[in-house]
Amino acid sequence: MTRDLSKLDRQLINRLQDDLPLVSNPFETIGDDLGLSEQEIVDKVRQLRDDGFLTRFGPFFDAEALGGAFCLCAMSVPENRFEDVLTKVNAHAEVAHNYERDHKLNMWFVLATESRGDIMRTAKEIEHDTGLEVLLFPKKREFFVGFRVNA
Amino acid sequence: MTLDTKDRAIIEATQAGLPLVPQPFAVVAETLDMSENELLARLKSLKAQGIIRRIGAAPNHYRLGMTANGMSVWDIDDKVVDELGEQVGSLSFVTHCYRRPRALPMWRYNLFAMVHGDGREEVLIKRDRIADLLGDACRASDILFSTRILKKTGMRLSGQKG
Numbered sequence: 001m002t003r004d005l006s007k008l009d010r011q012l013i014n015r016l017q018d019d020l021p022l023v024s025n026p027f028e029t030i031g032d033d034l035g036l037s038e039q040e041i042v043d044k045v046r047q048l049r050d051d052g053f054l055t056r057f058g059p060f061f062d063a064e065a066l067g068g069a070f071c072l073c074a075m076s077v078p079e080n081r082f083e084d085v086l087t088k089v090n091a092h093a094e095v096a097h098n099y100e101r102d103h104k105l106n107m108w109f110v111l112a113t114e115s116r117g118d119i120m121r122t123a124k125e126i127e128h129d130t131g132l133e134v135l136l137f138p139k140k141r142e143f144f145v146g147f148r149v150n151a
Numbered sequence: 152m153t154l155d156t157k158d159r160a161i162i163e164a165t166q167a168g169l170p171l172v173p174q175p176f177a178v179v180a181e182t183l184d185m186s187e188n189e190l191l192a193r194l195k196s197l198k199a200q201g202i203i204r205r206i207g208a209a210p211n212h213y214r215l216g217m218t219a220n221g222m223s224v225w226d227i228d229d230k231v232v233d234e235l236g237e238q239v240g241s242l243s244f245v246t247h248c249y250r251r252p253r254a255l256p257m258w259r260y261n262l263f264a265m266v267h268g269d270g271r272e273e274v275l276i277k278r279d280r281i282a283d284l285l286g287d288a289c290r291a292s293d294i295l296f297s298t299r300i301l302k303k304t305g306m307r308l309s310g311q312k313g
Binding site: 005017019022025026045060067072086096097098100101103107108135139145 | 246251302
C-alpha cells in the first residue's frame with residue numbers, strides 16, 4: 001500500500017525521532033510545535049505506524065545495558081550453496097538480522113544472545129552446521145549518531 | 152547498573168512500543184499496578200543509566216523511500232580511528248558508526264559507517280563525504296550494499312530473566 005506523505009507527515013516523522021519528554025502528555029509539545037491538537041498528533045502517529053512508515057514508537061533500549069550480548073558476523077557463502085546455508089543460519093534463533101551484501105563476504109548477520117559466551121557457542125554451531133568460517137566483528141566502540149532519517 | 156523486578160516489568164511492558172494514546176505512561180502504569188509518577192521516575196532513572204537511549208519512533212527506511220543501504224568500511228590508523236570515528240558518527244546521514252576489529256588477511260577495515268539513501272548514487276555521494284572527512288588517514292575503503300534482507304526480527308528481552 002502506498003500513499004504520499006504530506007509535508008506535515010514528514011515534519012512529524014522527523015520530530016518523532018527526537019527524544020520525547022518523560023511527562024504525562026508527551027505528544028502535547030509536538031502538537032504545539034506543529035499546530036495540531038494532541039489527539040490529532042496521536043491519530044497521525046497511529047496512522048503512520050499502521051501504514052508502515054514507522055515501525056515502532058516507544059523507548060529505545062540499549063540492548064547491551066540490559067545484559068545481552070551482540071556481535072556482527074560475516075560469512076563468505078558460495079553462490080550455489082547460498083539458500084541452503086541461509087536456511088541453516090537463520091534456523092538459529094540467536095540470528096536477529098541477516099543481510100545479503102555484494103561482497104566476497106556476502107552474508108552479514110547479527111547474533112543476539114543472553115551472554116557473551118553464547119556468541120562464541122552459536123558461531124561455532126553455525127560453522128559446524130555449514131562447514132564455513134564465521135568471522136566475528138564485535139564492536140570495540142560505538143560512536144554517537146543522531147540516529148535520524150530525514151523523511 | 153541494577154535492574155529490579157519492577158524495572159524488568161517496565162522494559163517488558165514497553166519494548167514492543169507504547170500505546171498510542173494522549174497519556175501513554177498512565178496506561179502502562181495501570182497495567183503494571185504502579186502510579187504514573189513512579190513509572191515516569193523509573194523511566195527517567197533508566198534513561199540516566201543509559202539503559203533507555205531515547206523515547207521516540209523508529210522510521211521504516213524502506214517505506215520512506217530509503218531503499219539503498221550501504222555499509223561503508225574504512226581502514227584507518229588505530230591511533231586516530233577513535234577521533235575520526237566520532238566525526239564520522241556526527242555526520243547527519245550516518246545511522247550507525249562502530250569501530251570493529253580487523254580480520255586479516257581477509258578483512259582490513261576497522262571503521263564501519265552505515266549510510267542509507269534513495270538509491271545507490273545518493274549513498275555513494277554520502278560515502279564520498281565521509282572519504283573527504285577522513286582524508287589521508289584512510290588507507291583503503293569499500294562499500295557493501297545490501298541486496299536482500301534475509302532475516303529481521305526485533306530484539307526482545309526474554310521474559311524468563313529477573
